[in-house]
Amino acid sequence: xxxxxxxxxxxxxxxxxxxxxxxxxxxxxxxxxxxxxxxxxxxxxxxxxxxxxxxxxxxxxxxxxxxxxxxxxxxxxxxxxxxxxxxxxxxxxxxxxxxxxxxxxxxxxxxxxxxxxxxxxxxxxxxxxxxxxxxxxxxxxxxxxxxxxxxxxxxxxxxxxxxxxxxxxxxxxxxxxxxxxxxxxxxxxxxxxxxxxxxxxx
Amino acid sequence: xxxxxxxxxxxxxxxxxxxxxxxxxxxxxxxxxxxxxxxxxxxxxxxxxxxxxxxxxxxxxxxxxxxxxxxxxxxxxxxxxxxxxxxxxxxxxxxxxxxxxxxxxxxxxxxxxxxxxxxxxxxxxxxxxxxxxxxxxxxxxxxxxxxxxxxxxxxxxxxxxxxxxxxxxxxxxxxxxxxxxxxxxxxxxxxxxxxxxxxxxxxxxxxxxxxxxxxxxxxxxxxxxxxxxxxxxxxxxxxxxxxxxxxxxxxxxxxxxxxxxxxxxxxxxxxxxxxxxxxxxxxxxxxxxxxxxxxxxxxxxxxxxxxxxxxxxxxxxxxxxxxxxxxxxxxxxxxxxx
Numbered sequence: 022x023x024x025x026x027x028x029x030x031x032x033x034x035x036x037x038x039x040x041x042x043x044x045x046x047x048x049x050x051x052x053x054x055x056x057x058x059x060x061x062x063x064x065x066x067x068x069x070x071x072x073x074x075x076x077x078x079x080x081x082x083x084x085x086x087x088x089x090x091x092x093x094x095x096x097x098x099x100x101x102x103x104x105x106x107x108x109x110x111x112x113x114x115x116x117x118x119x120x121x122x123x124x125x126x127x128x129x130x131x132x133x134x135x136x137x138x139x140x141x142x143x144x145x146x147x148x149x150x151x152x153x154x155x156x157x158x159x160x161x162x163x164x165x166x167x168x169x170x171x172x173x174x175x176x177x178x179x180x181x182x183x184x185x186x187x188x189x190x191x192x193x194x195x196x197x198x199x200x201x202x203x204x205x206x207x208x209x210x211x212x213x214x215x216x217x218x219x220x221x222x223x
Numbered sequence: 224x225x226x227x228x229x230x231x232x233x234x235x236x237x238x239x240x241x242x243x244x245x246x247x248x249x250x251x252x253x254x255x256x257x258x259x260x261x262x263x264x265x266x267x268x269x270x271x272x273x274x275x276x277x278x279x280x281x282x283x284x285x286x287x288x289x290x291x292x293x294x295x296x297x298x299x300x301x302x303x304x305x306x307x308x309x310x311x312x313x314x315x316x317x318x319x320x321x322x323x324x325x326x327x328x329x330x331x332x333x334x335x336x337x338x339x340x341x342x343x344x345x346x347x348x349x350x351x352x353x354x355x356x357x358x359x360x361x362x363x364x365x366x367x368x369x370x371x372x373x374x375x376x377x378x379x380x381x382x383x384x385x386x387x388x389x390x391x392x393x394x395x396x397x398x399x400x401x402x403x404x405x406x407x408x409x410x411x412x413x414x415x416x417x418x419x420x421x422x423x424x425x426x427x428x429x430x431x432x433x434x435x436x437x438x439x440x441x442x443x444x445x446x447x448x449x450x451x452x453x454x455x456x457x458x459x460x461x462x463x464x465x466x467x468x469x470x471x472x473x474x475x476x477x478x479x480x481x482x483x484x485x486x487x488x489x490x491x492x493x494x495x496x497x498x499x500x501x502x503x504x505x506x507x508x509x510x511x512x513x514x515x516x517x518x519x520x521x522x523x524x525x526x527x528x529x530x531x532x533x534x535x536x537x538x539x540x541x542x543x544x545x546x547x548x549x550x551x552x553x554x555x556x557x558x559x560x561x
Contacts, residue, residue: 030346032302035339036283039276046273081450 072136076129083125085118153205160198167191226252226260226559227290229282229300231267240477244313247383248294251548255556263287265300269316272336275299279343292559295353298340302347309559311357311378311551312367314474315344320370321472322404345371355558359475360497378555380475381548382484384453389486389536390461392529394422395522396487397467398456398478401429405470409492409515411439413467416519419526420444423467426451426459460485464532465508465525467518472496480546483507483539488532490521507539 111118167188230245245262252260265285267278279299287293292307301310318326319340327333348356348371356375358364367373399405407425414423425435426448439445451459460466466482467490473479479498482489489508491498504510509524511517525532 030342030349032283032343032346032349032352035343035346036280036302039280043273043277043280078450 072132076132076136079125079129079132083129084122085125153202156198156202156205160195160202163191163195163198167195224258224291224556224560225289226258226556227263227287227293228252228260229285229287229293229295229303230262230264231297231300232264233267233269241313243383243477244296244380247381247548248296248311248551251381251552252294252556254549255552258556261290267299275316275340294555294559298344298347301353302343304352307559308353309355309357309555310348310353311359311555312348312363312375313359314363315367315371316340317404317474320366341370345373348373354561357554357558361500362472362496363474376554378551379546380477380480381546381551382477382480382543383548384457384477384481384484386454386457387481387484388457388461390458392464392487392532393462394424395465395467395525396424396426396459396463398426398451398459398481399468399470400427401425401432401435403431404473405429406492406513407431407435408438409469409513410467410518411435411442411445412515413518413522414439414442414445416515417444417522417526419523421464421522421526422446424448424459424463426456457485460487463487464529465490465522467491467522468495468498469513469518470495470498471513473498476501480543483536483543486533486536486540488525488535488539490518490525492518501543503538503542507535507542 228245228249230241249260249262252258263285265278265282267281268274269278279302282295282299282302283304285303287303287305290305292309293303293305295301295303295308295310296313298315301308301312319337323329323333323337327337347353348367356367356373357378358367358375359378359380361377364375364377367375395410397407397410399407401407408431410423414421421444423445425439425445428450432447436447439447448455448459460481463482463485464487466478466487468476468478468482469490469492470476471494473496476496476498479489479491479501489498489502491502491508491510492513493499493510494513495510499510502508502510509521511521
């Protein structure tokens, strides 16, 4: 490195600089730039890259009825005998390999569709957490409505049928919201329940 | 003890070697009683400086507090924050290091970016933020010391390919990614000077494949096999006469230990990095000048002296007997638990 090794560098400061730059880029998107893709969770992004690699490998071997033996490491004599034999075997087994190739292609297509769906549906833990917070806020609203519609303490007058119906609807809404919050929390339990660890910096 | 092995996933990158590395590392750690190792993937897009920066930030923000220790192996993964972080470095991003002059335009903006990445790496690998830095070979150690002032311990990777064995000695075999840093063109040019009926089989694929095929056009002795399965690779090694492997400043080069495991001699070059240290000149193969003439001479030698190829292959197998994954796992665990 020009100037020699630097020994007193502070990673936190450098990261803060990157964070500021990334934030500034996010604040001012180029009008010509395409809309940012949804941020996939770290593990999902990695897994998808690997899935795509596996799919490429599978696609290479899928049309096995038209594949030819490479015999790359065979000598010329052995190969001159083996190649015609492999062709005959390939021809005779076409009745099964052609169907196997169709099956392989169908499976590949299905996996690609699933992969595309996963790509479209991948949701970041932060987005799930944000959704959970919104649900929680709605629950608080519902509860405050319930409290507001309840008769004051010591009231002797009986509730009207309309008030009873509203209270019942609010109660039902409240329990449905609680169930929804639970479902959202289950999507990314760690994001929902565990506060981010306070890091101990050296 | 629960350990996270942080694996970098780069879109578009060939997964063969990296895949085998992570599988073997996790397997060797899990073979230690009381240890549970898991692979945790970190996505990093290296297509632009901005996305690389974001990769560093993603690593820095990644919460792996549920693990007792974290083992990182690449940039930007080693920016992770964990009290028991150990780095087993495959390489830093070489375009910001030894390959900068070859790959970047050298302008002030590029210089500034290189300096920034080197600063980040230096800061991230400092003790005690990173408890220990191990590297896969002397080439990476030298680079880290020169550019980052960070010293490290060499811990060579074990062989992760199963079933390597000796077969007949028939052809020159060159496996690997077809990328300019591997200098496959040097071997193809050498073949033009080889006046023997020696075949050269080239396996693998990569960004420079079309150019290399064009360069080899007209020479019936040279065959491109494309990507091959591990099983095919084992057979190709088994029946090879010699393995020419002449990359430029290679970090490690699995080829340089896989070939001797199949009892095949290796031809490499003085500037090939770690392979030039792994191959003992005249004993387990040849370390020659990076010229077509020098490589051609050695190829012809092995064609004419198959017994020598067999003897050097045997010596090569002996020379790598101490390179084992068990040692890697034990050293990493010792550092993480210290």
